[in-house]
Amino acid sequence: MREAVLVAVMAVGTILLRFLPFIIFRKETPPYITYLGKVLPPAIIGMLVIYCLKDVKLTVRPYGIPELIAAVCVIGLQVFRRNSLLSILGGTIIYMVLVQAVF
Numbered sequence: 001m002r003e004a005v006l007v008a009v010m011a012v013g014t015i016l017l018r019f020l021p022f023i024i025f026r027k028e029t030p031p032y033i034t035y036l037g038k039v040l041p042p043a044i045i046g047m048l049v050i051y052c053l054k055d056v057k058l059t060v061r062p063y064g065i066p067e068l069i070a071a072v073c074v075i076g077l078q079v080f081r082r083n084s085l086l087s088i089l090g091g092t093i094i095y096m097v098l099v100q101a102v103f
Contacts, residue, residue: 021033065103066102069094070094070095077090
């Protein structure tokens, strides 16, 4: 019973957070919200890239080579295919193969 109440509260909270912007901004979205919608996604991706590469040791073998190869593959897939899921999945697979089998 307790778990059901917990799930219900989380569901209501999630739904409320999803619909709240539409309830608040019924007529027109303020310019600063539109601006944030344009600049935040690239900023978050940049922070994720920095976070993922922060522990790479360039002075210790394998010198960041697997990370570099995987990053180049992600960029290449994104440029040529424009499919984020394919880029992320391809880069992850390439990185894991390089780390597990090559380096």
